[in-house]
Amino acid sequence: MPMIFEAIWRNRLIHPEQIHTDHPLVIGRSAEAPPIDLESLRQVHTDRYLKALFTGEPLHLATSQGLPFWNESIARGWLLNVGGLYAAAKTALVKKTITANLGHGYHHATANRGSGFCTINGLVVVAHKLIREGMAKQVMIIDLDQHEGNGTAECIIGHSRIWNVSIFGSPMGGPPTSENNRVFQVQHGMFEIGERRDVHYLAVISEILPKLIKHQNPDLILYQAGMDPYDSAGITKKALAIRDAYVFALARLLHIPVTWVLAGGYSDMDTLIELHTGTVRMAHEVLAKVNPGDRMTHRGITPYEWNVQDGTFSFPDWTSLLSGKLQMDQPPFMRESHIKEFIKSRNALFKEEKLPDDKIDSAYRRLFSWKPLP
Numbered sequence: 001m002p003m004i005f006e007a008i009w010r011n012r013l014i015h016p017e018q019i020h021t022d023h024p025l026v027i028g029r030s031a032e033a034p035p036i037d038l039e040s041l042r043q044v045h046t047d048r049y050l051k052a053l054f055t056g057e058p059l060h061l062a063t064s065q066g067l068p069f070w071n072e073s074i075a076r077g078w079l080l081n082v083g084g085l086y087a088a089a090k091t092a093l094v095k096k097t098i099t100a101n102l103g104h105g106y107h108h109a110t111a112n113r114g115s116g117f118c119t120i121n122g123l124v125v126v127a128h129k130l131i132r133e134g135m136a137k138q139v140m141i142i143d144l145d146q147h148e149g150n151g152t153a154e155c156i157i158g159h160s161r162i163w164n165v166s167i168f169g170s171p172m173g174g175p176p177t178s179e180n181n182r183v184f185q186v187q188h189g190m191f192e193i194g195e196r197r198d199v200h201y202l203a204v205i206s207e208i209l210p211k212l213i214k215h216q217n218p219d220l221i222l223y224q225a226g227m228d229p230y231d232s233a234g235i236t237k238k239a240l241a242i243r244d245a246y247v248f249a250l251a252r253l254l255h256i257p258v259t260w261v262l263a264g265g266y267s268d269m270d271t272l273i274e275l276h277t278g279t280v281r282m283a284h285e286v287l288a289k290v291n292p293g294d295r296m297t298h299r300g301i302t303p304y305e306w307n308v309q310d311g312t313f314s315f316p317d318w319t320s321l322l323s324g325k326l327q328m329d330q331p332p333f334m335r336e337s338h339i340k341e342f343i344k345s346r347n348a349l350f351k352e353e354k355l356p357d358d359k360i361d362s363a364y365r366r367l368f369s370w371k372p373l374p
């Protein structure tokens with residue numbers, strides 16, 4: 001993350017005034033967001049799990065995301081990361097713009113344990129907080145990581161104001177589809193790597209996203225801009241760049257602010273920096289070129305080019321370029337009784353893992369005892 005930040009700063013990818021950090025490169029600035037509050041964490045995660053994250057005990061739970069050890073500094077980092085995501089989302093809502101938190105969304109984390117290096121499901125924690133505070137009525141999480149956003153799905157079922165749209169290549173065993181949990185597995189392997197596979201991926205995204213965004217009509221999009229389709233599914237850098245431009249442009253056209261986070265990506269460091277800063281470039285480009293209310297057409301025949309002219313921005317018509325069927329699977333919808341059962345067992349889990357308020361509160365406060373909490 002620091003290296004991605006340094007690349008953004010050194011290359012002046014966005015205006016210095018738009019950067020909030022206490023990184024030593026940025027002299028004289030201290031805009032570190034406060035850690036996420038305990039109440040918001042308790043909406044999504046169980047007390048037993050949170051206490052493990054705050055204290056390191058039991059260790060198997062504190063390291064259930066897959067890290068080799070626990071310490072207080074790492075624990076503070078988790079909470080500061082989600083605090084940063086909240087600050088970025090609030091700014092996006094207030095300024096009606098695109099913002100980012102150079103941290104992760106942690107889409108595999110579930111209510112009572114971590115998984116796949118994801119500790120706290122920041123996406124869901126922040127969505128809940130914004131709704132509780134009246135900053136947003138509806139929030140959509142768009143997850144374009146190569147892996148299914150299974151933790152997010154588990155956390156949002158039954159919370160109708162938060163939607164999870166996960167378009168992935170690798171399933172992670174998440175729950176089936178429901179009204180607010182839309183999951184699509186793309187069959188990348190049916191297309192040869194290169195333009196054909198890219199066009200298919202982009203066609204899938206352009207077929208799914210506009211309909212669902214218009215259907216839910218969210219006040220904010222939290223975008224998990226996963227870069228692992230590059231190394232895990234053979235999607236090219238050019239395709240990921242125009243994918244991000246498309247998501248940002250689509251949201252802007254519909255007057256919906258976006259906050260994006262880093263996700264996935266397992267290449268060498270230089271490639272990773274190039275991929276993630278690509279999202280920064282696209283966000284910047286869309287903000288500069290696209291105005292809310294502009295129109296969008298699909299007519300280009302070059303799969304990686306988009307442009308804006310007289311308030312109309314044109315993206316390639318990937319569906320026609322594909323000239324074939326979309327190859328993706330959507331799990332069946334959960335039955336109403338299944339959803340009720342799911343919510344019932346989650347409620348039971350929260351009850352079972354509940355701790356007295358003062359116990360969890362003091363564990364949280366001890367982590368930040370050297371500075372006042374908000």
Ligand SMILES: [Zn+2]
Pocket residue numbers: 145146147226228263264265
């Ligand atoms: Zn991933």
